[in-house]
Amino acid sequence: MRGSDSYTEGLFTMRRLDDFVPANHPLRRIRIMVNEALAKMDELFSRMYEADIKGGRPSVPPEKLLRAMLLQILFSIRSERQLMEQTRYNMLFRWFIGLSMDDDVWVPTVFTKNRQRLIEHDAIVAFFNEVINTAEKKRWLSGEHFSVDGTLIQAWAGHKSFVPKDGDDDDAGGTGSFKGKKRSNETHESKTDPDSKLFRKGKTASELRYMGHTLTDNRHGLVVNAMVTQADGFAEREAAKMMIKDARQAVADPKTEVTLGADKGYDAAEFIEELQRLKVTPHVAQNKSGRSSAVPDEIAKTEGYALSQRKRKLIEQGFGWAKFVGPIRQVMVRGIEKVDQLFVLTMAAYNLTRMRTLAELRPVAA
DSSP: OOOOOOOOOOSOOOOOGGGGSOTTOHHHHHHHHHHHHHHTTHHHHHHHTGGGGGOOOOOOOHHHHHHHHHHHHHTTOOOHHHHHHHHHHOHHHHHHHTOOTTOOOOOHHHHHHHHHHHHHTTHHHHHHHHHHHHHHHTTOOOSSEEEEEEEEEEOSOOGGGEEETTSOOTTTTOOOOOTTOOOOTTTEEESSOTTOEEEOOTTOOOEEEEEEEEEEETTTOOEEEEEEEEOOTTHHHHHHHHHHHHHHHHOSOTTSOEEEEEOGGGOOHHHHHHHHHTTEEEEEOOOOSSSOOSSOHHHHTSHHHHHHHHHGGGHHHHHHHHHHTSSOSBOSOOSHHHHHHHHHHHHHHHHHHHHHHHHHHOTTTO
């Protein structure tokens, strides 16, 4: 019998938002880990909002703000305005953020302004670290064997914004054409995003870019450190030194062997010497294209070296996820601080998705 195409809305409902979310929904396990991390940040949040005792309108709760920012990354939502629009009618989003059916959704401009406070207090970095602490307690990290790599991030700025620093417009005709005109980071800068730099790598075209760097643990490919720098030919190795130094210091026993895998771009004498000074075994791919490698052959012939070379490829999964699911292919924020915040939060989101899978596959380790 054909059903009737009618619609009758009840005046009241006795169901909770939680009832509408399937018991096996992937966000359930992620939300548990997120809430555990946020609970440990309560003292930081209290310091951030000490000025509230002077009165004024309550701001966006930082816990809800961070959950909403994670949703924006996990569901590839382009802008805060679109995020707020979808939160109005999406029960899953309201449940994850912590909003009831009757709660008002924030104005996009208010939501955007509140992110600045997170930058000032390094709340995103603190959240990233708490996610890593969870992974460590679950024994999903080796803590000894790492890989490093970098990726280009296209800035939210175009070639037309790249003008001379002295103020003289080299395209006075307004055609937007720079053919035959020499431009460089020494003489020009973007007027919309001065922190971005004109950079090309390999066969790619020169674009205004940043460079993102990650340090991953070889056991499951989880990102244990992430940062953004300006794009130049030395940024990858300099960032790698800083990140592996932090990882080396975190190892309790100084006699424990720590290894670092990397591609051929890191095969430079000064970089290998710095790793050895830090007591880190360089499992860097040897570059013997018309030159000798800085990586000793006795290291390259070991079984551990071969294992590191296989494991280091896991780092590309994080970059791929960040660019195809996350917002890192071309960021829609300007300034290195905001780009860094977005990159670190994206890598935290990536870790959470991998940790959710690990929790299902390895419940005993949990």
